[in-house]
Amino acid sequence: MDRFTRNYSLLLGAVLIAALFFWVKSTWRPDVWKLDEVLTSDAKLAEYPYQFRVRDFRNGVAVISTPRSPDFPAYSFLQVIHPKLAGKAQDDPEMIAAQQDLIDHQKRAMGLILAQPGVKGVDWELDVKWLAEHGIHR
Incomplete structure (x- = not known):
């Protein structure tokens, strides 16, 4: 092997190892996994x-996925998980009950995470992937 090929191979190998190291470092999140386990192990949730799901945890703030946000009302989401609500008005008693059930579950998720050591706050992130997988586009 000539000198150029050897040096090029070594440099390419070093770049690949560095990229692999940074990828592993960015995906290795045991703190997120531990918090997520709290949510997935709760029977009511x-x-x-x-x-x-816990998506991120930095500086004491956990980011939890949610199917609703100020920009995306729960109305469309609830019609997917409860097909009997399809076509019902937002002020229909069944729709209001389903919205309250979602709120109750969201509050439970937040409470469980806030009760964990080191957690100072919770932020919410709209789960656009879940919505898209279920045919909901914002």
Whole structure:
């Protein structure tokens, strides 16, 4: 092997190893996994059709996925997880009850995470992937 090929191979190998190291470092999040386990192991949250998940944890703030946000109302989401609500008005008693059930589950997820050591706050992130997988586009 000539000198150029050897040096090029060594440099390319070093770049690949460095890229692999940074990728592993960015995906290795045991703190996120531990918090997410709190949500997935809760029986009441497990029975709800949407599974809240911890997406990130930095500086004491946990980011939890949610199917609703100020920009995206729960109305469309609820019609997917409860097909009997399709076509019902937002002020229909069944729709209001379903919205309250979502709020209750979201509050439970937040409470469970806030009770964990080191957690100072919770932020919410709209789960656009889940919505898209279920045919909901914002």
